[in-house]
Amino acid sequence: MTDGAILSIRKLARHFGGLRAVNDVSFDVPRGSIFALIGPNGSGKTTLFNVITGALAPTAGTVVFDGAPISGMPTHEIVRRGIGRTFQNIRLFTRMSVFHNVWVAMRRQPRSGNGARSERERVEELLALTGLSARRDELVENLNFGEQRRLETARALATDPSLLLLDEPAAGMGAVELARLVRDIRRLRELGKTIFLIEHTMHLVMDVADRIAVLNFGEKIAEGTPKEIQADPRVIEAYLGREHANA
Amino acid sequence: MDYYVAIASIIGIHALLGLSVYVVAISGQMSFGQQGFFAIGAYLAGMSTAMWGLGLVPALVLGALVAGAMGFVVGFPALRVRGLYLAIATFGFGEIVRLAFLNVRYTENIGGRVVGPNGAEGFRHVRYVYDRGFTGLHYLAVILVVLVVVVILFFLLERSKVGAKLRAVEEDETAAAMIGINVTRVKVVAFAAAAAVAGLGGGLFIHYSTYIDHDMVALPLAIASVTYPLLGGLGSFVGTLLGAIVLVGLTEGLRGLQGMREFVYGGLIILMMIFRPRGIVDEALVLRVKSWLSPRAPREPVQAP
Ligand SMILES: Nc1ncnc2c1ncn2[C@@H]1O[C@H](COP(=O)(O)OP(=O)(O)OP(=O)(O)O)[C@@H](O)[C@H]1O
Ligand SMILES: [Mg+2]
Numbered sequence: 001m002t003d004g005a006i007l008s009i010r011k012l013a014r015h016f017g018g019l020r021a022v023n024d025v026s027f028d029v030p031r032g033s034i035f036a037l038i039g040p041n042g043s044g045k046t047t048l049f050n051v052i053t054g055a056l057a058p059t060a061g062t063v064v065f066d067g068a069p070i071s072g073m074p075t076h077e078i079v080r081r082g083i084g085r086t087f088q089n090i091r092l093f094t095r096m097s098v099f100h101n102v103w104v105a106m107r108r109q110p111r112s113g114n115g116a117r118s119e120r121e122r123v124e125e126l127l128a129l130t131g132l133s134a135r136r137d138e139l140v141e142n143l144n145f146g147e148q149r150r151l152e153t154a155r156a157l158a159t160d161p162s163l164l165l166l167d168e169p170a171a172g173m174g175a176v177e178l179a180r181l182v183r184d185i186r187r188l189r190e191l192g193k194t195i196f197l198i199e200h201t202m203h204l205v206m207d208v209a210d211r212i213a214v215l216n217f218g219e220k221i222a223e224g225t226p227k228e229i230q231a232d233p234r235v236i237e238a239y240l241g242r243e244h245a246n247a
Numbered sequence: 248m249d250y251y252v253a254i255a256s257i258i259g260i261h262a263l264l265g266l267s268v269y270v271v272a273i274s275g276q277m278s279f280g281q282q283g284f285f286a287i288g289a290y291l292a293g294m295s296t297a298m299w300g301l302g303l304v305p306a307l308v309l310g311a312l313v314a315g316a317m318g319f320v321v322g323f324p325a326l327r328v329r330g331l332y333l334a335i336a337t338f339g340f341g342e343i344v345r346l347a348f349l350n351v352r353y354t355e356n357i358g359g360r361v362v363g364p365n366g367a368e369g370f371r372h373v374r375y376v377y378d379r380g381f382t383g384l385h386y387l388a389v390i391l392v393v394l395v396v397v398v399i400l401f402f403l404l405e406r407s408k409v410g411a412k413l414r415a416v417e418e419d420e421t422a423a424a425m426i427g428i429n430v431t432r433v434k435v436v437a438f439a440a441a442a443a444v445a446g447l448g449g450g451l452f453i454h455y456s457t458y459i460d461h462d463m464v465a466l467p468l469a470i471a472s473v474t475y476p477l478l479g480g481l482g483s484f485v486g487t488l489l490g491a492i493v494l495v496g497l498t499e500g501l502r503g504l505q506g507m508r509e510f511v512y513g514g515l516i517i518l519m520m521i522f523r524p525r526g527i528v529d530e531a532l533v534l535r536v537k538s539w540l541s542p543r544a545p546r547e548p549v550q551a552p
Contacts, residue, residue, distance in 0.1 A: 053425060054424075055421060055424075055425075074424070074429070075421075075424035075425060076424050076427050076428055076429045076430070079424070079425060079426065079427040080427050084425075085425050087421075087422070087425075091419050091421065091422040091425075092422070093414065093415050093418045093419065093422065094418065095414065095418060095482075095525075095530040096411070096414065096415075096418075096530075097534060100411055103408070103411065104408060104411040104412060104414075104415050104426065105426035105427070106408075107427065137534070137538060139530075139531065139534060155426060156425075156426075158426070159426050159427050
């Protein structure tokens, strides 16, 4: 493990029968960075998140988080060690209010005198951070798409993660929401979080990411700074079709 | 008068059974086996007072604890399966308990009466309460006190983070795990607590009726116990209480309905599934009532900073 890496993926593989959804993937996510994982549809990005968070067991390889191997641990244990995550297909608790979605996820703080903020105050803070204070008593179904994505982020932050995994946070967002997302991601990094995101929206990735890894058919085909990735012929080849489709 | 006392007593006891199913339901499971825990609680509490010389309160507590412990033991394997399979597995458990009591004989001759579980004869002469001069009305008060204690616990549960975690698990186990919830533990603990509540109801029942037999803890009781929460609603335990009051009141009150109880309950469940899947008192209704009760939050949207 490289010093300064919060997350190290080593020779990780996840197969589904004959399908090699993730195959022999290795990379490091530097602590305090914004790291992006890109790749065409079905290239194994979400599967990689599922393996990191313990939702799926790896077929081979290891995941090291904060210096300790976490592959094979149950999800709730991995969360307690400091990994939070949002889902590509939003998975909020739709029968709870906005407030309760965050409150239920709130990690218990060690009691630290009377200076400690109450749990409710900390929930309100997260709602304010994600711009949802005015919606606190709504049912989730009354939120628009962008608000639901932000609520998922607030809920993940409630577990007090040091590493936050975001699976396509910009999907379905308009220009205004996108600008807000960029601000939010940078803000979270300033708060000391490491951000690891999957994204299809190229200009967002090129704008916010410090480093990028590229998956294609389950294998890592490139890794580097946004500049390096933009110039990489293998990446251009893998993306040619999509770039035109997205233009 | 006695007639109304009897109906009220049955409502109180069945409300506990309904609450037992409710706890299981709001952690995302469906049980058709709570009558098995009810039976365990009834037999244990009955033996405690009629044969082992315990008082009523320790007998009820013992029945609830043993039923809860059984719930814990059964919970682990049962919770590996879901949905329909879980419903069948739990009903299978209920049937095993019923058949066990159909075959168990453990009797004593006390004052010329055969007391204790006696196979197909059932368990008769659990007269602790009435031998001490309690009337039906007195015992109704006992049932209501126990119910009130349980209701207070449910009230606290619904407001607590544990209650919210149960509902998180119910709605999405993957998302629940991803906020740090140990899903298996939550489900097993909920199942064990639910079993204890059913066992408590059983203990109250046998002292009310003075006897129980295997026929009384068969499929009809399973259907009744799931109907209360499913009709009353899964948004709050209040729904289950209302469900028990209305349904027991209806079927006991309207004599004509006696033979058709399962038919009526089954029909109501189907109607609910079509028109109001979370029951009468559903989450949206609870949220609306809460916002009426506390008009503190500003209604108009506030500009985000
Ligand atoms: N649980 C599963 N069982 C079987 N196959 C799966 C499973 N999860 C993912 N796959 C398959 O693995 C491959 C990679 O899927 P994955 O969801 O990781 O892609 P992705 O890179 O996230 O794609 P997208 O950009 O569309 O979200 C796909 O072919 C998918 O069908
Ligand atoms: Mg994906």
